[in-house]
Amino acid sequence: MAITREAVRHIALLARLPLSAEEEVAFTEQLDHILAHFQRLDNLDTSAVEPTAHIAPMATPFRDDVVVNQPDPDAWLANSPARDGRFFKVPKIIE
């Protein structure tokens, strides 16, 4: 199953990873090579096999819906690239 340069461009958009023309060519070749190895999975008949989503023997644990930590905006925003009081500042979303 060959992966095309168009497909790579589409994935790059989905992943918010813009690629230069050189990167597009390089990634297309590398991904194609890697995906060719993955094709061997088609040799296996898994029609009656349950997928493993989670390996540990447990169901989701629940707790009471009670707030347990104190708000600390200074700590939580300390790494923010742009801050305004309690808010992260980002470029305009709606023009």
Next chain:
Amino acid sequence: MSELTDLTIAEAQRRLRARELTSLELTRAVLARLEATDAALHAFITRTPERALEQAQAADARLAAGDAPALCGIPLAIKDIILTKGVRTTAGSNILANFIAPYDATVTRKLRDAGAVFVGKANCDEFAMGSSNENSAYGPARNPWQRDRVPGGSSGGSAVAVAARQALGALGTDTGGSIRQPASLTGIVGLKPTYGRVSRYGVIAYASSLDQVGPMARTVEDCALLLEAIAGHDPLDSTSVPRPVPAYAAQLGAGIKGLRIGLPKEYFVEGMAADVVNGVRDAVRQLEALGAVVEDVSLPHTEYAIAAYYLIATAEASSNLARYDGTRYGLRADRNHGLLDMYQQTRSQGFGPEVKRRIMLGTYALSAGYYDAFYLKAQQVRTLIRRDFEQVFARCQAIVTPTTPTTAFRIGEKVTDPLEMYLSDIFTISVNLAGLPGLALPCGFDRGGLPIGLQIIGRPFDELTVLQTGYAYEQATPWHDRQPPE
């Protein structure tokens, strides 16, 4: 250099408790060695000598008062993918170059509360993606046995720190082999616990169904001591399992008479270094001499493990790394034209090529039209791999394999072919897919003087059998006494 840096954690513990040694003396010796060696080895991204000395003083006060947990005063390195409050934590990436951790990971907090001393943040492949530490945005770490060679990855810095005596032990993480492989390439001991044995809270996520934190040290006993300190249920990690933590270290010497060990035929393949094959077969004979009963077994779906892993792990990574978008923390590309451009420029500038490659693979595997053929299929194959192990473990109590197909390769040797790098994970990767505990420990050296590693795989939550087997082998062999050249 000072022989204090040669102490194991267990020996240091005894001397600290007997007041023959202070944590301050021990920490100073370790820091001096770190300073003298790290320009060449580059095992650390961030060093924290002042904090370490403060921790050592506090540890000495507790030791003097007689109120000292097991790891009190012991200098350790922490892989830079694990959060350490107030200290820069980069995950080996540019996108977190100036990120100061706002809280401790649970494993960090447990060690800190126990009085351990943190000498610095260990170098690693970016976001734990890699098998050589060459994907670090901060430069490769170097194998202390031969400095033009890789230490392995992704916990390369942690392995080097231990092997080169820059710390008495370290924490690493293992998603596809990232503790066990570097441990084996640097001649030390490393354990990946059963999935769910150790909390992942505060561990920067790569693949959430595969990641585990584990100990790296010079001896099996030291790994057992570290594991006891970090294992256990954590309400902050909903994937951590509420099972009690055994006293591993106290039970190491049980011996392995009558232990049934499986040797899977799929783990001795074309392309393996002859010295590695011979080293592992010699180790198997040693285990038999110690009373174990070794039989040939089969794990028939082994050849599909790389494909299954690199679909599942990359899919999970594509989701986990979506948060690095310049909004709340980490790099934000300046001079951008609106929100989408901010995301794109930030990620384009902040991520290295291997991370981009894996995000792309994972995004593709999850995308409309490909989800069933890739991601779902890989999850089904994961079930088959898990069943292979269940069938063997119905008869055997442990499985023994090589850790890697070759010894340490040269820096730069495998970077041009990503698939070749992925294929070298073949012996470690199934263990993560099946969620099992795996121990790597030294079993010899190749003709070039490079360490060879043995892997011991156990039943879920049976770290004890794995550690006991490793301990029995280790105590009957000389490998753990050998040191890299100065």
